[in-house]
Amino acid sequence: MSRLLLRTDLAPAPPPPSNGSGGRRADAQLASGLPRADTLVCSRANRPYAPGVSGLQPPPVSLRCPPMSNRVINFNAGPSGLPLPALERAQKEFLDFQGTGMSIMEHSHRGKDYESVHNEAIKLLTELLGVPDTHQVLFLQGGASHQFAMLPMNLRTEEHAGDYVLTGAWSQKALDEAKIVGKPAVAADTAVEGKFTRVPKQSELKLSANAPYVHITSNNTIFGTQFFDFPNTGNVPLIADMSSDILWRPTDVSKFGMIYAGAQKNIGPSGVTVVIMRKDLIEKSRKDIPKVLRYSTHAKENSLYNTAPTFAIYMVRNVLAVLKDMGGLPALEKQNRKKGEILYAAIDQSSGYFKCPVEKESRSVMNVVFRLPSEPLEEKFVSEAKKAGMVGLKGHRSVGGIRVSQYNAVTVEAVQKLVGFMDTFRKANG
Numbered sequence: 001m002s003r004l005l006l007r008t009d010l011a012p013a014p015p016p017p018s019n020g021s022g023g024r025r026a027d028a029q030l031a032s033g034l035p036r037a038d039t040l041v042c043s044r045a046n047r048p049y050a051p052g053v054s055g056l057q058p059p060p061v062s063l064r065c066p067p068m069s070n071r072v073i074n075f076n077a078g079p080s081g082l083p084l085p086a087l088e089r090a091q092k093e094f095l096d097f098q099g100t101g102m103s104i105m106e107h108s109h110r111g112k113d114y115e116s117v118h119n120e121a122i123k124l125l126t127e128l129l130g131v132p133d134t135h136q137v138l139f140l141q142g143g144a145s146h147q148f149a150m151l152p153m154n155l156r157t158e159e160h161a162g163d164y165v166l167t168g169a170w171s172q173k174a175l176d177e178a179k180i181v182g183k184p185a186v187a188a189d190t191a192v193e194g195k196f197t198r199v200p201k202q203s204e205l206k207l208s209a210n211a212p213y214v215h216i217t218s219n220n221t222i223f224g225t226q227f228f229d230f231p232n233t234g235n236v237p238l239i240a241d242m243s244s245d246i247l248w249r250p251t252d253v254s255k256f257g258m259i260y261a262g263a264q265k266n267i268g269p270s271g272v273t274v275v276i277m278r279k280d281l282i283e284k285s286r287k288d289i290p291k292v293l294r295y296s297t298h299a300k301e302n303s304l305y306n307t308a309p310t311f312a313i314y315m316v317r318n319v320l321a322v323l324k325d326m327g328g329l330p331a332l333e334k335q336n337r338k339k340g341e342i343l344y345a346a347i348d349q350s351s352g353y354f355k356c357p358v359e360k361e362s363r364s365v366m367n368v369v370f371r372l373p374s375e376p377l378e379e380k381f382v383s384e385a386k387k388a389g390m391v392g393l394k395g396h397r398s399v400g401g402i403r404v405s406q407y408n409a410v411t412v413e414a415v416q417k418l419v420g421f422m423d424t425f426r427k428a429n430g
């Protein structure tokens, strides 16, 4: 019966050739008797090919060293494209993290090698966002959806489980979870016949004085709306699901009781959720819920109460380091606003061929949605864009149309290319 070969099945390997790093690299001898993978050379760049992880056989040539020109322009809504230098850094360190002879994902979450990555990710996020001492950064699991449930479980009172501002499908889901554990209220609902085309004004909010918090979705990934001014909630903590717009611009964190975001759009890969929470709220959160679901448990252990999603956090570290190198949030805001201007101008100047259903003051800079004259044309648009090297343009299945997700990793040049394509498409299919 065939079985996977474990390291202990292998005959002792000859000592690895020097890789020049002086690292403590373990043997990479292939069990199959194929040549050592690190003796293979990438034909494109003449760089050593990193060994196959399974140790059974090397991957096909196409996977050895993907030419960078094969990378598409990725407008996916999430998981989304990540900055290339963050991926390249991971590629470089993948098998041998800083001379330790193993991948970061093979390290113990309790070891000092991983711990320094973990703390660096927290430090970078704190620096980039200017997180004040009053708040703590947590890395949790379960995605933003898990926060929909964890938040009311921790902060509800007997009388109230939060005021919810309904601006789309995600805020509705957050409200639904709160209803399971307590008695939330709806502070505003901007739906018209099931469609959301704007975020509410301050004057429309019906806030309860005894609410433990007010919940908003700062950017509505599906409907393409975004808050540019946050509601004033007085003494009631404001809590924002920033899954699709965290880090798009400088943000005054002190205004929030809590910010949370699934990492897979603007911060890194899926698998880790960033929570930035006021320390007094962490302390006063409920203790009559399972320990693993309490913010206080994770805060006390610096998000290492149980095994953290180490590789995802490592990638977050890589992405944050790149964002810092790019000039931090002021530079990103400039770039993001420019992308928004270019794309909305192309829509508005298309003589009605492209139509954005969102009211102007609520138009999201992160997720730009629009329609073409017909659904068949939309399908053609998506498929021809793909042929031109641009993917991820199909609108969410619940609303249809086109959605351009232009998170931090999407460059101005990428949006310019898309706009050029839109113009050509319109002329050919008008």
Ligand SMILES: Cc1ncc(COP(=O)(O)O)c(C=O)c1O
Pocket: 078, 142, 143, 144, 145, 146, 170, 217, 219, 220, 221, 222, 241, 242, 243, 244, 262
């Ligand atoms: C604004 C927003 N909130 C929540 C979610 C759900 O996130 P997750 O899949 O991480 O639970 C999404 C997913 O796209 C989102 O865009």
